[in-house]
Amino acid sequence: xxxxxxxxxxxxxxxxxxxxxxxxxxxxxxxxxxxxxxxxxxxxxxxxxxxxxxxxxxxxxxxxxxxxxxxxxxxxxxxxxxxxxxxxxxxxxxxxxxxxxxxxxxxxxxxxxxxxxxxxxxxxxxxxxxxxxxxxxxxxxxxxxxxxxxxxxxxxxxxxxxxxxxxxxxxxxxxxxxxxxxxxxxxxxxxxxxxxxxxxxxxxxxxxxxxxxxxxxxxxxxxxxxxxxxxxxxxxxxxxxxxxxxxxxxxxxxxxxxxxxxxxxxxxxxxxxxxxxxxxxxxxxxxxxxxxxxxxxxxxxxxxxxxxxxxxxxxxxxxxxxxxxxxxxxxxxxxxxxxxxxxxxxxxxxxxxxxxxxxxxxxxxxxxxxxxxxxx
Numbered sequence: 326x327x328x329x330x331x332x333x334x335x336x337x338x339x340x341x342x343x344x345x346x347x348x349x350x351x352x353x354x355x356x357x358x359x360x361x362x363x364x365x366x367x368x369x370x371x372x373x374x375x376x377x378x379x380x381x382x383x384x385x386x387x388x389x390x391x392x393x394x395x396x397x398x399x400x401x402x403x404x405x406x407x408x409x410x411x412x413x414x415x416x417x418x419x420x421x422x423x424x425x426x427x428x429x430x431x432x433x434x435x436x437x438x439x440x441x442x443x444x445x446x447x448x449x450x451x452x453x454x455x456x457x458x459x460x461x462x463x464x465x466x467x468x469x470x471x472x473x474x475x476x477x478x479x480x481x482x483x484x485x486x487x488x489x490x491x492x493x494x495x496x497x498x499x500x501x502x503x504x505x506x507x508x509x510x511x512x513x514x515x516x517x518x519x520x521x522x523x524x525x526x527x528x529x530x531x532x533x534x535x536x537x538x539x540x541x542x543x544x545x546x547x548x549x550x551x552x553x554x555x556x557x558x559x560x561x562x563x564x565x566x567x568x569x570x571x572x573x574x575x576x577x578x579x580x581x582x583x584x585x586x587x588x589x590x591x592x593x594x595x596x597x598x599x600x601x602x603x604x605x606x607x608x609x610x611x612x613x614x615x616x617x618x619x620x621x622x623x624x625x626x627x628x629x630x631x632x633x634x635x636x637x638x639x640x641x642x643x644x645x646x647x648x649x650x651x652x653x654x655x656x657x658x659x660x661x662x663x664x665x666x667x668x669x670x671x672x673x674x675x676x677x678x679x680x681x682x683x684x685x686x687x688x689x690x691x692x693x694x695x696x697x698x699x700x701x
Contacts, residue, residue, distance in 0.1 A: 326454060328447045329491035329625060332392075332634050335594055336382035337368040337481040337581050339679040341647050342655045347476060350652040358476045363552030363575060367582045369650060370480040372661045372676040373685040376403055376463040377416045377696060379482035381684040384421060384461060386639075387484055393421065395457045396486075398428045400446055402438035402462040402586045406431065407666070407694065409513075417461065420684060420696050435509060436548055437615025438462070439483065439586035440499075444623075446487040447496055454489035461485075462586035465662065466550075469517045477551045479582020483590045492634045494609075499623025500536040509616030516663060525616055529554070530561045532620025533612055539563045542624070543602065544570050545610035546592035552579040555592070558612065573599045580644050589613050597627075598637040605629050646681070665689075 344364055348355035358364050370379075380401065401414035412431035432438040439462035446458035463482035468474030508525035511518040529548075541564035547555045552575040559565045566574070577595035584591060589611060596609065604627040613621045650658070665671055671689035678685045678699055687697040 326451070326489055327491060327495040328450050328454075328489055329487070329496040330485050330494045331457070331488040331491040332387040332486040333493060333590065333594065334383050334387035334484045335481060335587065335591060335640070335643070336379050336386065337479075337584070337643070337647070338370045338374060338379070339647050339681055340369045340371055340650045340654075340658070341366040341580070342369050342650055342652065344476065346652045346655070351471065351475075361553070362476060363556070363579055364476055364582060365579045367476070368479045368481055368584070369655055369658050370465055370662055371658055371679065372665070373673050373678045373682070375665075375686050375694070376405055376407060376465065376482070377413050377694065378682070378684045378686055379480065380413065380417055380461045380463040380484065381420050381696070382682065383463070383482040383484035384417065384459060385683055387486060388421065388459075392457065392486055393423055395455075396423060396459050397426060397456045398446070398449060398458040399430070400442035400458060400460050401429070401431045402433070402442045402460070403431065403464050404433055404435055404438065404511075404585055405464045405467070406433070413463070414461065416694060416696060420698065434619060435615035435617050436550070436585045436588060437613050437619045437621065440589065440613035440621055440623075443485065443487065443496065444499065450487055450489055458487040459484065460487055462584075462590070464585035464587065466583040466585055467517060467659065467663065468520070470656065470659070472517070473522065474520055477583050479584050481581055481584035481587055481591065483587035485590070492628055493631045494625040494627050496625045497623055499621045500538065501619060501621035502532055502535040503619045506616070506618040508618060516667070525550075526554070526557065528616070528618050529558065529614045529620070532614055532618060533558055533561060533622070536612075536620055536622040537563045538610070538622055538624075540610070542566065542610040543607055544574060544596050544600065545612065546574055546589055546596060547612050548589045548614045549575060549578045549592060550583045550588070577644065594640055597631070597635050598640045604631065648679075
């Protein structure tokens, strides 16, 4: 019995900052960003959004009423949680109008938790093939203003519907490895992570070497904290893919930045959207890395009629229809974000949601978040 991804969708904020604007403001050569780390744009979260609204947008883009009725588990992967006790998936459950007999869990392991959630979901569906699991990842990569990590920032969400007899991709068992490492962490009292970038890259490469399957793939997708991490990873991979393929693998990340848990799957969406070759029955390699650290290599086989459940035109349009903001607005939005995440009260009356958004964070009352659906 095949188990895997029946549908996949994504969402990134409707606003972006061009790296040229950031380079000018920080008095840096723009090639440091566009060539050095491969970033062209940074997705910037607006004041009416958070990890819940982004997850809602991603899920809403793929689910119909029949899907909703068959979901009995939600796994929400994030490393930018909004609550130490309440799972963000509880808000998603209510706003999507899902049935009450659903399990909801929030999972954390740096950028790996979405992959871990996917594998747990597959094992669950294998035992109960009539059920479906909604796997969500949603994160805001925020390192602070004028920091080494600022140019890699981004935000976004991924939604995957896991089922038996999937129409998009069958997921195969992976190889994984774990070792406690101090490359990236954020204690509860810190607003932003502590990052040793050079160590993290070394750890990433080491984990990839440990789980390298020594097989060749037309495409191998990589977790990317910045777009050119795919280039670095490909160089140590036993069967590197071509430079033309790497351009496809990293294309969406170049336009968005780091989205933590969703990064690997944004790379998959990039391949599904931009590959010139037929992908039916093609097996794609997938390397997931989460600092701290864990690495897993698995593969998935694209199904014959995948284009019936994946609209590449819609995916490309989502990126192309975003609005550029200037550096001043970027500072305003991210200042609002960091202040909002440590406040008990919030009302969105001073900010009008983007015309294409379906969900907004309307207010916070004593820390409890209230969301609103703004379009039907």
